[in-house]
Amino acid sequence: MSTEQPDVQDPPFRETLRELPPRVWIVSLGILVNRCGNFLPVFIVLYLTSQGYSPGAAGLVLGSAGLGNVLGSALGGYLADQLGRRWTIALSGVTTAALTAVIPVLDGLVMNIIVVGLVGAASQVYRPAAAALLTDSVTTNQQRVAAFAVFRFAMNLGAAAGGFLGGWLAANSYTELFLGNAAACLLFGVIAVLLLRDVPHRGSEEDGEDGSEAKEQGSYKLALADRRLRRFLLMTVIAELVYIQSTVGLPLHVTASGLSEADFGLLIGLNGVLVLVCELPIAGLVVKRRATHVLAWGNLATGVGLALTGFATDMIWLAATVVLWSLGEMMYSSVANAHLGGLSPAGMVGRYQGLYGAAFTLGTGVGPLIGAAIYAYNEWALWAAIGVAGVISAQLCLPGRRASAPPDTEGDGPRQRADEASA
Template identity: 35%
Template structure:
C-alpha cells in the first residue's frame, strides 16, 4: 500500500465526526495516559508499603466493588442530571480521591479510599458513552467507539511505560500526576464540551416516549441478555491480567516474560484497531459478535498448549483480534438497544457487567488454578466463548433494523445544545 493510500485511509477513518467527539476523545487519551493507580496499586501496596499479597488483593477487590456500586448510580445521574455534570463530578471526585490515596498510610484508610477511587473513576463511563451516542450519527458510531477505544489503549501503553519510571522515583508522584491529569480532563470537558442530553419533544402530536427507569432496563429481556453475554466476554478478557500472569508464573516464566507477552496486546490494538474497524464498520454486528466470542474463547483456550514466550504471544495475537472486533461492536449494540432518554441507565447497566466481571474473574481464576490447574482455566474460557457465541446467535436472530433518529427530539432553548448546530442535529440515537 502506498503512502498516499495510507493517508487516504487514515483521513477517511477520522473524517465526518463532530468536533465535540474529538474533545471527548482527547479527554479519554489524557485520562488513560494518567492511569497509575489501576496499573501499580498492587505493587505500591506490596513493595512500597510492605503489605501482604492478600491485603493487596482485598484492596483491589474493594476498588472493583466501588465500580460496581457506582455503575447504576452514574447511569441514573447521566439521564437525570445530564451527561456533562455527571462527567465533571466523576472526574473531579476521581482526582481528589486519587490524590488522597497517595497520602494514606493506615490499612483501613487505604482500603476505604481505594473503594472511593473505584466508585469515582467508574462513574464517568456511562456519561462518556451516552454523550458519544448523542453527538455521533448512527452510521458512524462503531467507528467512533473504535477510535475512542484506540485512544484508551494508546494512552494506557504510554502510561504503563512512563509510570514504571515514575514509580522508581516516587509512587506519590504517580498518584498526584494521575490526579492532575484527571483534573485537566474535567477542565477540558467544562470548557469545550456542551451538554448533549436529548430533550423530550412535548409539542402537540409528538410521539411520546415512555419514562425510563432502572425497572425498565431490567425488564428489557433482550438488553439484559446482552448484559449477561457481556459479563461472560468480560470474564474471558479479564484473564489476561489475572489468570495469565499467575499461570505463566507457575510455569516458571518471569514477570518480564509476562510483560513481553502481554505487550503484544497493546501493540496490536494501536496498530490494527483503526484498519480493522474500517473493515467491519458496516458489517452485520450479529456475525461480528458471534465470531469474536468464539475467537476470544478459543484464543485463551490455546494458552493451554503454550510452552514458550513465542507461543504465549501468538495466543495473545488471537484473542486480541477478538477484542478489537468485539469492543466497538458491542458498545454500538448497547446504544442501538437503548432508548434515547434512557441511555445513561442502559450504559450504566452495561458498565456494571464489566465491573462485576472484574470482581468475579480473579476469584474464578484463583479457584480453578488452585483446584484443577491452569489448563482447566483455559478450557473454561473456551466453553464461555462458545456459550457467549450461542447466546448472541439466539438473542440477535430477530434484531430489528437500526432506525433513523432525531425526529422526536428538539433542542431545549436553555440548553447549550440549542446553539450547537452539530449537537442539535445529531443528538438522536
C-alpha cells in the same frame, strides 16, 4: 430498518472518521489525558506493600476499588441521564482528583479501603456519560462504530503512555504518582466543563423534542425489562470472565512452562501493540457487518485463543494464541458500545451504558478469583472452562428465539431514535 443492519450507502470508513463531530474528538482527548494519569489501579498494591501492609491487606483495598467500579458505573448511568453528560464527566473528574490526592496521607487499613473504594466509584462515573455523549453525537451505525473506535484508540494510547509515565513517577515518589493521577483527572473535568456541550436528547414523536418525557420515565427497572439488554449484559459478564484470564491463566501457564516474567511481559506487550495498531482498521472492516455476528465471532475467537494457551509451551505458539485472542478482543470492542447505543431508547442511553459498565467491571472483578480457583484445582479445567464460556458468550450475542423487541414494536418503533432508523 433495524440498527442491526448497517446502511449500505454509508461512505468509506476513513471519510466517516474525518467527518466525526468535534465532541467525539474532545471526549477522546479527555480520555487520553485521563488514561495517561490513571496510575492507581496499577500501582496501589505496590504502594501499600511498600508502606508495610501485607499482600492480603493490599488485596482488600484493591477489592474495594473493584466494588466501587461496579457501583460507580451504575451511578454514572443514572447521572448521565439526569444531570447531563458534560456535568457528570466533570463531577467524576473533580471528585476522583480530590480523593486520589489524599491517598498518600491516609493512615490505617480501614481508611485506605474506604477512600480507594470511593476512588474506584468516582473514577467510573464518567464512563456511561462519555459513551452516552458519543452516542448522542452521531446518527448512523457506522458513525457510532467510528466514534467508539476513536475513543478506544485514545484510551489504549493513554494506557500505554501511562504505564511508562507511572513507572517513572513511582520510582521517584509515590506522592508524585498520586498527585499526577489527581492532576490528570482534574484536567479531564476541566476539559469537559470548558469544551463540551450536551447534545439535546432525541426523543420519539410521543416525547418532547429534547426527550424530556423519556428522561422522566427512565429507570433501571425499565431498562432491565428489555430482554435484549439482559442478554447483552449476561454476554458481557461471561465475555469478561473469559478475557480477564489473560491476566490470570496466561501468566500462571507461562511460568509453569519454564518461561520467565519477562516472557509474559512480551506477550502482553504484543497484545497492546496489536490493539493499538490494528483496532481502528479492524473497526473499518467489520462496520458493514451485522453487529451481533461480529460480537459472536469476536467472543469465539477470544475464547478459543485463550483456551489454546494450554497447548502452547513455547513463545512462538504462545504468541500465536495471543494474536488470535487479540483479534477477538478487537472485533468485540469495535462494535460493543456502538451496538448498545443502537439498542438504547431515547432518554436512557446513560442507564444502558451504566449497566454495561457494571457488567463489564463485574466480569473483570470476579474473573481473576474464579480463574485462579479453577487453575488451582486443575489447569486443564480452566482451559476447558474458557473454551465453553467463549462459545456461550458467542451464542448470547445472537438474537434469541423470543422476539427481541417489546410487544408493541418490531424493533424500530417509537423506542428507537428516529434519526437512527437508517442505521
